[in-house]
Amino acid sequence: MSASLVETVDIEAPVAVAWSLWSDVTRWPAFLSHVRLVDRLDERRFAWQLQLPGADRNFVAELTEVVPEDRIAWHTVEGVHHAGVVTFHRLSDTSSRVTLQIEYDPQGFIEHLGALTNLDSVLANYDLGEFQKLAETAAAS
Template identity: 95%
Template sequence: MSASLVETVDIEAPVAVAWALWSDVTRWPTFLSHVRLVERLDERRFAWQLQLPGADKNFVAELTEVIAEDRIAWHTVEGVHHAGVVTFHRLGDTTSRVTLQIEYDPKGFIEHLGALTNLDSTLANYDLGEFQKLAETAAAS
């Protein structure tokens, strides 16, 4: 059984600003609350450390698609199974929409509980809110 979540946030910042923050994968821990560390292994692969309630997870993810100011897609090649895509939409000169979509395999009780109680959705919402603050601060400076 796989689970998926989709979250969207509108940001008072141009697509270029939102893209600049997301496209540097090593900055993800600054706005993704459960991501402790992302290390670049090579051009396309990154080692991740996640800190989740009751469990720490490590995995290696590979970028499968990177289209500037449009989308970033990835999937895991080692460890927990999941795949995701972030898309960027221009709403106006100074506003944009960012959509995060993740497909994952909820293995183990904690993940099942998260999928059942929408904890994942709440976390993704919170993270996108943090990202929104970061992007709007960057756009304002």
């Protein structure tokens, strides 16, 4: 059984600012609370270390699509099954909308519990809130 979530946040920052923050995967731990580390292996593949309640997870993800200032898509090639896409939408010269969509396979009780209680949605919402703060600070400077 796979689970999915979709979360959206509107940001008082241009698409270019949101894109530059998100397209640098090494910055993801700054706003993704469960991501401890992302290491670039090559142009398309990255090793992730996740820190989740009661479980740590490592996996390798590969970028499947990168369209500047529009979308970034990825899927895992080893470790946990997980795929996602983040899209960037221009609302105005100074604001944008970021949508995060994730499909995953909840393995084990902790992940099932998260999927059942919408913990994943809460976490994604929190992370997008952190991203929003980072992007708006960057846009203001």
